[in-house]
Amino acid sequence: MDEDYRSAVRFHGHECPGLAMGYRVARYVKDRYQRAEDEELVAVVENNSCSVDAVQDMLGCTFGKGNLIFLDRGKQVFTFYPRSGRADKALRIYFKDDLLRDMGDLRSRFFGKTLSEAEEKEFEALKSRIVRSILSAPEQDVLSVSEVEMPEPEKARIYPSLKCQQCGEAFMEARGRTACGKVVCMDCFEKLDA
Numbered sequence: 545m546d547e548d549y550r551s552a553v554r555f556h557g558h559e560c561p562g563l564a565m566g567y568r569v570a571r572y573v574k575d576r577y578q579r580a581e582d583e584e585l586v587a588v589v590e591n592n593s594c595s596v597d598a599v600q601d602m603l604g605c606t607f608g609k610g611n612l613i614f615l616d617r618g619k620q621v622f623t624f625y626p627r628s629g630r631a632d633k634a635l636r637i638y639f640k641d642d643l644l645r646d647m648g649d650l651r652s653r654f655f656g657k658t659l660s661e662a663e664e665k666e667f668e669a670l671k672s673r674i675v676r677s678i679l680s681a682p683e684q685d686v687l688s689v690s691e692v693e694m695p696e697p698e699k700a701r702i703y704p705s706l707k708c709q710q711c712g713e714a715f716m717e718a719r720g721r722t723a724c725g726k727v728v729c730m731d732c733f734e735k736l737d738a
């Protein structure tokens with residue numbers, strides 16, 4: 545495999561089917577997307593599983609930079625567009641689940657139980673077989689790519705901060721609550737509210 549794959553495995557901490565899926569998605573984007581310095585790529589990811597780590601490592605889309613947006617849809621769908629908004633379409637990639645049928649079987653057979661040494665070996669072998677088939681499958685067998693309308697522009701990410709009148713810690717104003725006549729952080733709100 546190429547250096548990008550090895551780097552993504554290092555970043556993620558292990559090789560697994562999920563990371564391999566993310567690699568295929570990120571590879572597709574990295575090979576086709578013309579990325580200018582000032583047109584940083586934004587990724588909207590519809591899951592928070594292993595696959596997203598390949599997107600972060602290979603494409604530089606991260607929470608800290610605000611160009612990784614998580615939509616909790618539980619789908620292996622990834623949408624990419626340049627932050628500048630100069631493009632009029634976004635690229636939507638769905639990772640097809642056909643290859644992952646074996647994985648469902650893998651899960652039900654091995655998850656949530658203590659494995660014997662033989663089962664452990666079988667589990668690892670099956671997992672790496674799935675990883676290999678994900679990595680070697682023809683593109684059209686694993687990726688469904690379409691152009692979609694650009695998502696809404698991002699809202700400002702910097703908000704003023706306030707000091708919580710209960711615990712004294714600073715928090716983002718937009719996350720403030722009031723309880724017992726005080727302006728408080730969400731943690732304190734939950735405690736005072738209980």
Ligand SMILES: [Zn+2]
Binds near residue numbers: 559562563594
């Ligand atoms: Zn993983």
Ligand SMILES: [Zn+2]
Binds near residue numbers: 712729730731733
């Ligand atoms: Zn507080």
